[in-house]
Amino acid sequence: MRDEAAERYALAQEFYRIATGPRHQYGRAELSFMSWSLARGVLAPETSDPPGSPWWRAVNERLLRDKTEAHLLSAEATGTASARSVEYWVDFIRTPEPGRWYRAHNASIVAGYLQHEDLAATEPQVERFMMNVALLRVLFTHAMLVQPRLALGRLAALGPLMADPRHRTVQMFLDLGRSFPPEYPVATPIEETILDEHALARMLDYGLIAPRLPALYEFSAASLDQPRLTALLDDGVPAYAWPHADRQIWYVGNTGPHLRAIARATGVRLLWELSPLAPAHRRPHR
Numbered sequence: 458m459r460d461e462a463a464e465r466y467a468l469a470q471e472f473y474r475i476a477t478g479p480r481h482q483y484g485r486a487e488l489s490f491m492s493w494s495l496a497r498g499v500l501a502p503e504t505s506d507p508p509g510s511p512w513w514r515a516v517n518e519r520l521l522r523d524k525t526e527a528h529l530l531s532a533e534a535t536g537t538a539s540a541r542s543v544e545y546w547v548d549f550i551r552t553p554e555p556g557r558w559y560r561a562h563n564a565s566i567v568a569g570y571l572q573h574e575d576l577a578a579t580e581p582q583v584e585r586f587m588m589n590v591a592l593l594r595v596l597f598t599h600a601m602l603v604q605p606r607l608a609l610g611r612l613a614a615l616g617p618l619m620a621d622p623r624h625r626t627v628q629m630f631l632d633l634g635r636s637f638p639p640e641y642p643v644a645t646p647i648e649e650t651i652l653d654e655h656a657l658a659r660m661l662d663y664g665l666i667a668p669r670l671p672a673l674y675e676f677s678a679a680s681l682d683q684p685r686l687t688a689l690l691d692d693g694v695p696a697y698a699w700p701h702a703d704r705q706i707w708y709v710g711n712t713g714p715h716l717r718a719i720a721r722a723t724g725v726r727l728l729w730e731l732s733p734l735a736p737a738h739r740r741p742h743r
Contacts (some may be wrong), residue, residue: 460502466491472524477553482623486631497641512576516569527564541682542568558622559599564681577698583647587637589695596677598630598665610724618730651710663711664719
């Protein structure tokens with residue numbers, strides 16, 4: 458089913474139906490993200506017109522393969538897990554629990570990112586920006602559940618309530634459809650794409666997550682047993698398939714008093730306030 462985009466979704470859906478049962482309600486955010494990916498066309502075969510994205514397809518395939526292998530192993534299949542991420546999925550299947558879901562899901566996603574960085578480098582700049590945003594959001598949501606003080610500071614008590622993957626609220630954090638254009642490839646210039654991001658999404662990315670990125674990536678690297686993950690930051694700035702010369706783009710979206718307000722409410726300062734890369738003049742926030 459590699460070249461059948463709808464079948465990929467069906468496989469992901471079937472995994473949760475068989476492995477955990479409908480009562481657990483896991484997979485909401487993952488399936489919602491896949492629906493958005495299908496609508497954009499990134500999971501379409503490379504022979505389609507227009508073709509899908511080799512990178513998005515490869516990362517999605519890593520996730521589907523890990524889950525399928527884990528399901529077979531948990532059903533008494535012979536053999537051993539081919540990767541630590543598969544072991545985490547087996548652990549989740551045997552004991553469905555929110556923290557175990559995040560560990561398994563994020564381990565597969567991070568493994569896919571690291572495995573296919575060469576494919577990411579061939580994507581347009583705005584697409585690579587979206588890849589980094591998708592990664593930092595899913596890492597942050599995991600931290601909201603298991604390390605809420607790291608993620609939310611003074612508002613830590615809200616973390617486990619909002620980040621439980623069985624609840625619809627988690628889709629608010631992982632849904633890129635509210636943040637970026639729906640087409641692939643994106644035709645809008647990158648700075649315009651960033652500045653057009655939904656106000657709540659900008660508050661999440663720049664007010665809550667950006668000031669915490671070094672600690673967040675260190676936590677995730679240890680939790681997922683992926684020490685290479687910390688190398689995907691460049692002095693606190695997302696750097697997956699991202700050259701150092703382009704890092705100033707990450708400061709384009711740091712506009713608006715609401716961003717400073719949420720950052721300070723959770724005990725941090727905005728990233729641009731601490732950086733010599735902060736531009737002296739910015740386009741006003743819409």
